Structures are given as structure tokens and as C-alpha cells.
Amino acid sequence: MIIQQKIIFFFFLGLFSASLTFGSDDLPVIVIDPGHGGTDQGATGYYKSTEKQITLTLAHCVIKHLTNKCHVILTREQDTFITLLARTEKANYVQPMAFISFHVGASFRLQPEGIGTYYWQPSQGESFFDDMLKKNDDKDVQYPPLWDHLQRYHLNSSKLLAGIIHHSILSEVDVYDRKVNGAPLFLLAGADMPAILIEIGYITRPKEEKNLLRLPFLDKIAQGIARGLEQFIEKNAYGMQTDLQY
Template identity: 35%
Template structure:
């Protein structure tokens, strides 16, 4: 996952990227076999990493970029009858972080979900974590200010990081609703929803969450994440969470 460190991406960069992204998104939409129905909610799934960026690599060599794409394809299969589902990347190639949300904004998507795995130096670290964007991480022990809004030397007509803030409440609902539907994690293993100043969410102009679907650095979890049946179950849980979210908040 990506914690923000350079907050001043501004809206005109955003506009340029949207134009560049148009062809990419259009191709991705067609590849799912979907037509552009105006009645369907648009869900954008973002398989983390890709290309030279492998993401986290597990002890047996399973790579985050492959796991996230595999899960995303399964979620597409679960959703495509009822939703227009678009992937930010449909194969093993790299993308810049801000291109991912630009794709969702261009489509005026109703939801954006970025998929990642966790990585830790501690092999026993495990579990699924669901994040929504906030300027402060709720696990930030140093209580540091996460944004350099006070940097008066940088002109910021409209700072990109302000876009997701207005969706904070619905993003939180989305995160909590998906969490409710995760069957594989129960009791104390089921982590509370978390906040973090995530770059990949900050520019999304719709409810948006990032799901870390387990720790590839944990040998037991790496084994699970390499199991197609496990990924299919997870895709089904996430599908159920998305449907439940729209039922709770049909205007989202």
C-alpha cells in the first residue's frame, strides 16, 4: 500500500491524466464483455501493483501483483451481471497510483476498491485489513500531521487530496459493510476497519476503500492466497459486501 508523502498533486494534472486514461479504461470495459449501460452502478476494481512492481513477495514466491489481479478477476465474475465492473489494469503491467483513481473519476464510478496484500517483517502477522482514507492513520503512534497543507510555498488551486474527504462517511460505511461479509475472519482475528492517508484513495471522487486481503509474508496466509478456492470465496464475500452497501445507501 502507499502512504502519501507528496500531497500536492493538483487538479490540472488530474485532468491531463483523465484524457490519457480514457483509452485504457475504454479497453478495460470492453474486455469484460459489458455494454455501457446507464442503469448499472459502476464499480472500479484496482488490482494493486503490476509490471516491474511486484508488490509483496511471499516466502514461496507468490507475488502480490498476481494475487490482486486474480482476485479482481474473480470479483468481476461475481458482479458483472448486475454492475458495470472495470479494472484499472487487466494484465501484468505497471500503472502510476494517481492513474488508478483518475480512471474511476473519468468513468464517474460509484465505487472504487483497491486490492492489496499486506507485508510484514514478522511472519506471524496475519489477517485482512480494510482501510478508508483519512488524513491521519488511526494506528499512527506518532500522532504526526499527515498532510503538508501548511506548506505555503506550493500553489494549490484544488488539492487532489481534498476530493476523497467529502466521501469519508460513505467510504467508512463501505469498509464496514464489506468487513461484515468476510466469513473467513471471526472473533478477535477480525480487525476493525482502519483509516490511513493512502495515496491510492485520496483522489477518488466516490466511496473508496483499500482491502489488504492477508499477509503474503505469513507462510500460512501465502498458501491460502495461492488457493483459487480461497480467492473465489473472498471474491464472493466482497461481492456480498458491495451489494449490501448499495442496498444500505442506494444513492451512493
């Protein structure tokens, strides 16, 4: 279940100084965000499983597949509550090569199913360039980028990351393809690196919930995510020339 909120406030880039894109051993750093946690259970299914449990189990499976390939930092390691803003802040502090959030879909209807991957895009009617021009019409004042604008500088690499990982997952598991989509997700808006959110199935569809409760199924998804990440890292997509510079 994806939570959308909108808060605008300033956050100066100077605070983002602890860059760990690569660790001291030259292995890339990745931040993985298991959605929900603690008092926030996320969506629940017919068999009483919770989104917060499934996302955390998947995160630990991905870590296993990335051993000796990446340093993985989790936004939460246990069943603890953490705000959306704190998750993005943690990622911005370490400046990883990629930020990947896991969620599980939910619907009031039983039919929806499948895996979908999201990158950030502005809400409808909002134009990035018009917006920036409005904010910079006073030429004597240089405004720092708004916190919720940071993801705009990584759109191309985020789309690339979303596409590679989505197709890598679908090469591992036979599920309905909900495609790669852009969405104005608050969690991703302030991420200052390639960032995506994956919805790994619908917990409200009992057949799919059963799959999500099976460790071998989650491990296959984890394998797809890990292989996709390796491909993304090989392409050295971080800081792509086509990304905007601030």
C-alpha cells in the same frame, strides 16, 4: 503492502465530466484496482508468490460474482505497471459508485496475519477544517478543491463501504480480523467517490500465503466483496446526505 506517498497539486473538477455512476442499462459502475503489476511485484512470500498476481486473480474472481449486477472497470487487466496516481485518475474519470483497491499485507516478522480494510483519513495533526480555512482566507479567491482533498467529501460513505465489505468478507472466510481502520493513504486521497483499500491477508505468513494461492479461498473472499458491494449499492449510499458537498 500499502504504499504511502504525498504529492500535492491542483486538479480541476471540471475534468471529471464522464460520469458513469450508472451504465446505460442502469447497472452501477464499480472500479476495482488490483494493486501493483508489471515491474512492481509488490510483496513476495516464502513460496515465491507475488502480491501483483494475487490481487489480479482476486479482481477477476470478483468480476465473475458481479456479472449482470455491476459494470466492473479494472485499473489494470493484465500484468502491467500503472502508477498510483493513474489508478485514482482512472476512477475519477469514470466516476464509479465505488473504488476498491486490493493489496496483500507484508511484514518483516512472520506473525502478522488477517484481513484489514482501510478508508482514507488525514495524517495525524492535520485538521480538515483548519486546513480549508487557511486555504480560503482570501475571500476574493475561490480555490477549487485540491486534488488530494477530494476524498474528504466522501468520508462517511467510504467508512460505510469499508464496514459493509469487511464484515461481508469475514462472514465468508475464517481469518484473523484486522478490523476497519482509517489511514492517510495517497492512493485514496484523490478519489472523488466512496473508496477503500482491502489487505487480503499477509503474504509473509506462510500459512496465509498458502491460502492466498488457493483459488477457492480467493473466490470466497471475492464472494464476500461482491455481496458487500451489493448491500452498499442497495443502501444507495453514493452521495449520502451526511457526506460533505463541494
